Amino acid sequence: MASETPSISPWSIASPLAGGAIHAVGSGLFHTMIPLRLVADGYGAGTIGLVVGAEGAGFLIGCIGSTRLIRSVGEVRAYAALSAISAVLIMAWGFSPHLAILMLIQAALGFANAGQAVVIESWMNAMVSNANRGRVLTLYVLVVGLFYGLGQLLATDIDPGGFPLLMIAASLYTIALVPVTAVWVGEPQLHVDVGIRIFRAFRTSPTGALACLLTGLISSTFASIGPLYGLDLGFGQSQIVIMMAATQLGALFLQFPLGYLSDRLDRRAMMFWLSLVLAALCGAMIFLHIGMPFWIFLVAFSVFGGLTEIFYPLGVAHANDKADPKEFVTLSSNLLLIWAFGGTIGPALISTGVEPFGAEIFFYYAIALSLLFAGFTLWRRHRQPKAKVREQFVAYPQTSPQVYEWAPHTPAGDDIDPPTANPDPEEKKA
Incomplete structure (x- = not known):
């Protein structure tokens, strides 16, 4: 039974x-x-x-x-x-x-x-x-x-x-x-099998895929370079830790207001301007020095964290604007793989330049990536029309493909119930 x-x-x-x-x-x-x-x-x-x-x-x-x-x-x-x-x-x-x-x-x-x-x-x-x-x-x-x-x-x-x-x-x-292990929910069955369709994700939305890659290349690289940058400045351990926490909390709380705006503005235009702001911020951060008040570093790195992390959920939402609703889970799962790929190669790539040039080379790296992405986004915006039906922004965590199975997929501005990949058994019978 x-x-x-x-x-x-x-x-x-x-x-x-x-x-x-x-x-x-x-x-x-x-x-x-x-x-x-x-x-x-x-x-x-x-x-x-x-x-x-x-x-x-x-x-x-x-x-x-x-x-x-x-x-x-x-x-x-x-x-x-x-x-x-x-x-x-x-x-x-x-x-x-x-x-x-x-x-x-x-x-x-x-x-x-x-x-x-x-x-x-x-x-x-x-x-x-x-x-x-x-x-x-x-x-x-x-x-x-x-x-x-x-x-x-x-x-x-x-x-x-x-x-x-x-x-x-x-x-x-x-x-x-x-x-x-203390909760019992009847051993729910896994439904997500991540098929590797990276090139299909790029074909569906080149801008969305590159936005996810950009986040992986920058945010994961900063996780390894950020403490070294603090050491180069002469910060103590407590200051470095607080600076890294500010980056994380800025990434968390800036997603929601920026995501709210993205439902009301053209997403490609928004990503274009955000990438320029990110490049300008990284340029300013090159000139930060130990003599400045510490609160300036906290503000700068909080905004930096928010800007670098916002490209991932914006990229997923923009890609879903272009996709058939049946492809949401598979497409989003592959965008997560693209983000993870960026997080794999980014730290190994840029860390080779830290010893000869110092940890601030990371900011030159981030500026170059941001400007390249801005140029590509501008080109795509003039080449492709704006999507007629748009996905509502969701602050997706970069955790596992499973989250996309139960994440709501709702057209922005429409008051409808979100579809789910797991309809109730009684609904299936009906």
Whole structure:
């Protein structure tokens, strides 16, 4: 006899949200301290780029292949296994392994993080009613982003080269499985199989695909270069950590007002102007120096974080403007892969220039990418007409392809119920 599905309640939604929040705290703490720990261990910028890029590669593979593991053993067991593996991998940093081993550790962590996000988001899909999907997705984005920033702030007084950092991060990754394994929702089935259709995504919306790539190339690269930039300026650890947290929080809160504007303006025109503003801001940041008040750095990096991250959800929304509604999930999932690819190659590419030219080379890199994207966007805007039906902006998290299955897809300005890839069984019978 099939088991009866429990009724949806706020507590059932709170459980996976709590698991995702605790995991985000550990992730924010650990990832902010990776560059500083590598510097403390005597590694250079090139090594930091390779280690960060390796995690991006693991995440990319996890987005594609983790669903097979989850289906084979079940969601609860898969999440517990991935959490335990993540904790052990973090603790392995305490043995100061060889660079090749560090890269393998980070690649495995990237795979595990993608798999854990798949589990959390598939369970949210099973527990959220159609009418509440938009509100719950917004709540999910806010919770994950805020708690990631909280994890960054926890790093202000922790020795980056010491064992307590690893112990705290590994403990948080382990504790994250408690609320997830304590909730029962009848083992929801995964529905997203990420078919690799990268070239189709570019054909559907070259501007949207390049916007996602731009975010990966810049934001993920800054995660590895940002602490080195702070060290070059002469900042202490607490200032570097607060600066990185400001970037994260700016990325979180600027998405919503900019997304609101994007529903009312031409998206390609908006991305064109935002890329010019980003290039100008990066140009100004080259001239920041240690003698300036610290609040200027916080404002600058908050705006920088908001501008770099907004291109991803704008790119997804713009691509969906061009696509058939049946392609939303597949297209959006491949745009996530494009973002992850940028996050893989960006850190490895630009880190090679840090030692000869200094960490500020990152801003020249970001200026070049922003201007190239602005030029391409301007060209496409004059070549292609504006979409007649437009997707409503959604602040998509860069977590796993599973989120696109339950994210609402609503034409901007239309008061209709969003379709879902998982209609209720009773609706199917009808």
